[in-house]
Amino acid sequence: MTELVKREDSNGLATLTLNRPDKMNALTVQMFMELHEHVAQLEQQTEQIGAVLLRGAGRCFSAGNDLHDIAAGKPLPMPHLQARTIDRLARLPQPVITAVHSHCYTGALELALAGDLIVASESARFADTHAKWALTPLWGMSQRLPRRVGAARAREMMLLGRSYSGKQAENMGLANFCVADDVFDAELEKLARELLAGSWFSHRANKRLLLETDGLSLDAGLAHEVFRNAGKGPDMQERIAAFGKK
Known part of the structure; x- marks a missing residue:
């Protein structure tokens, strides 16, 4: 069975990769169950893991919540699984870096906001499209987004549903850094090692x-x-x- 969230460790860095590349890493209940398990393990591994990198496999970080999964109404193994998982990720003892390339929409943006640092590629596209689908945020958007970009910009993003490039995200403070696509992986490694060099x-x-x-x-x-x-x-x-x- 394919791991929907893969973990790889390298010299103190744990990389968690959303692994549904054929579905643009659209988020499902099963993915959150696997992510929750990884986060629970990482909480107990502060001596072995100094930082966590969250990213997506294939063409993008994540296109957002899987609408088919929503429509199917799959029961959750615990109340508010997604919100709890994202909050637990945000509260990990270790710093969390979110790496966003290409799509990062709605539920994916709520997940990305769990990062202490957000690194965007130039091809990144950030958006909150809850209103497009007659949905309201349940995973932290209304709280984490304004704390990151300010209330006025958060209202703009949530009410208009526009998408923003990696460079725009950097300029508004949503992303800490925006780097060219062809050096994205190299810059992520460089940043992670710089972070891990500190205490x-x-x-x-x-x-x-x-x-x-x-x-x-x-x-x-x-x-x-x-x-x-x-x-x-x-x-x-x-x-x-x-x-x-x-």
């Missing part, structure tokens, strides 16, 4: 601070940082010593 302890601690203080007032956030930070990492002395030898 995995610090990455986890910084991500936790950002998640825990989201929505707090400045005073409350500052107090949280001072009194609930993780302190020094076990690799601090080693890193300082290595720097002193340069």
Whole structure:
């Protein structure tokens, strides 16, 4: 049986690949079940895995939710499986990079927004088309999109259903980086290695601070940082010593 979400590990990087290339990686219940299992494993592997890369196989990241899957009304193995999986992915201890090439529509955009960093190819196309199908978001669009691009731009995307290129996504802050298609894989590898070169302890601690203080007032956030930070990492002395030898 074909894995609908494949995992490959390489030197501290876990790559999760949406694997329905013949269906443009349209998202199904089974795909989310497999993704949920991978995320649950990654939560327990902070010493072996320092970062996670989410991408799509074949021609695109994902064309979005499989409309045939919606119409079939397949029962979920747990309530709100998709929303829970995306939220769990977003809250992984490790930083998550989402790599988007070509289509990234609606449900796929909700999934992509779980990334701490989003890298787009020039061919990327981002859109929220819920309104086209008389649907409303259930997987986080109304909350994560405005936090990423601002309320005004989120309203534009959600109400008009327009698509945006990789460069437009970078300019509006939806994507952190936009790179040419012919160097997309190489730039992803370079970025992942740059990220992994930093302290995995610090990455986890910084991500936790950002998640825990989201929505707090400045005073409350500052107090949280001072009194609930993780302190020094076990690799601090080693890193300082290595720097002193340069």
